[in-house]
Amino acid sequence: MAPLKNLETEYPIIDSNFQNFCASHGIFSVEDFLIHDLYMLAAFAEQNVSSERLKEGITQILSIIDDMHQPWLNGMELLEDAKRNKHFLPTGIQGVDLLLGGGIRVGQLTELVGPSASGKTQVCLQTASNVARNYMMLYLDTGNSFSPQRIAYFLGKTNELASAQAKNQILQKVMSNILCHSVFDIFAMFDVLHQLESNLRCQERGGGCRIRLLIVDSISLLIAPVLGGTSTRGRALMASAGYLLKKLAHQHNLAVLVINHTVGSEGGTSKPALGDSWKSIPHSRLLLSCDRGSNVYNVSILKHPSMCLAVSTLRYLSRALFCIYLCPFYIRLLGRLQGLLFRTCPYRFAGDEKNIEKMELFHE
């Protein structure tokens, strides 16, 4: 909200006469022009002595306002940009990749919802290990759930046939490509994201290895404490966070993956947390659930820009695809809102293609 007089050096037409005229109508900065009627202002300027200069000043302000919005694009330009920049980042988990048509889409905000202990962090870690082979990525960790040992384990699993030296090289590369930040409240996340935005803008001119994936595990832990109550500030923060993530995704060609948990709703079912205002912010929403009795992991689409399907579920009936193995001493404290202690259970996590026995599309 810089005052008008700061523009005087760059645009000499906005002189003190113009500033006084604007001040008499309650306009002190360019943002104030946005909520005033410019035609009325021009009519008032007509009655003034130096009407021509004032009207030129108004026209100059209009051209400054023209720079304040995003550029207009036509359909072909959009499509070109989508083809060139907005490709898919494979997660390395076959079920998720198949369901999403290739992987997490660059330029979009994908949300992973699931009850506690349904494998959300495991999906994140596997995606991180897969993407970090080729690109850099940023992992925002809110609950101390980031585990480099787990990433090393995933890399080992998928590179079983490589030599020890090659394995080590890949491990080094992946580990150096993952940037992990711990954030424990929403303002810290805003800090990190604004810093990232300015870094990316500088890098655009300089080139170099750029970040392609941003994971926030989990965004619900950051937003839920500020939501609720009678204040609207929490929802405003949540909406701003969502828009900042979408802006980063689109303008700097990142894929953004956020984690959300579930809460109970009427009727005993569960629904994603953060309420209805958050519902329309992510591009795609995936629901994860784990059926511990049969070691089967389900992933369903709740929302997707290209699919108007009813909850489409890919259920893997084989033992191997999608069961999560956790080291016996890996205990995780989950979302303080749910207050559950995650117990170690023998699950197996494997991404091998040869173990797919049967795949069926169910619709619920």
Next chain:
Amino acid sequence: MGSKAWLVEDESAREMLDRVLTERPFLLLPPLHRVPLRVGNIVEIVGPSPSAKTHILIQAAITCILPRQWKGVNYGGLGHLAMFLDLDCRFDISRFSDLLNHRIMEAANGSSSEVDCQIKESEAQNATTKPYNEELFASCMRRFLYIRCYDSSEFLATLKTLHYRLQKERETHGVNVHVLLIDSIGAFHWIDRGSSSFSLEGDTRKSLHLQSVTETVVQEIRKLLLVHPMLVMATKAAVLGNRYSMNDSKRNYRTWSAKDNLHSRNVTSSDQQVPYREYMPAVWQSLITHRILVRTTDADFVNGEHQNVSTYLSEWLLPPLNSVDKFIVRDTGVFVLS
């Protein structure tokens, strides 16, 4: 003779009607086909998320940008420009281009079942989906104008400069903009409400909060429609009320009612009459000339093998018609079932 000259008629009423109906035709867009729409109408599409609202806008945009006739094939479009203001920032251009491509194929081949077979054949032959008719596709895509707004200031800046942009596009393309699509109008609602506590000193200075932003938006749209008559369609995400027995609404009513009276129309105490929770200020509600409510149902529609698509219901609230239409979204666009 000189004073009588202005009494000479320009055209008869019939000629005027013919002219107006060709220049400003009625649009019957499914699923809004029950009420013919024309320029100057402002339609609001309300519904919970997700309920195919953006698909309805895309349908309108495609109908607008397709030509009426091209190389002997009748496409049934208007051949005008369409402007899309993406406030949700969730628009997927690949989905849009797929729908456009399918519409072109369908029109060129006559029926949609043939199109499905052809698509399967062509997909079997080559993995990349090339547009069916590249030249027509490119010319249509160029008539689709798109802009994203990440906050209210950008939205207001877009609206303020829209007049000059419309003039410029008219000169470049030679045709007018016929539809202005806004997705979705309540996108910055919470952000603007949250910023009202940052109001500055005194009453003389207006700050960028919800009421002033909405008033300015309404004012700009009104002025724009005087000079550039367009059909305006805006989507709005809303929480459905008790009439449709959504689980959350009861809780929301209790927490919101105390704070919302300033900004929204006073809702009557009997919730049964209100189909959804209105949160846009009264000044926006007075701008709307048409309103339709869409929502999803639990029923599934079997669309070919291995594909169950969700059915949506649409109901006109303004003008209030007592009928409910069912529709699905296919590859060729919105398809009305009943």
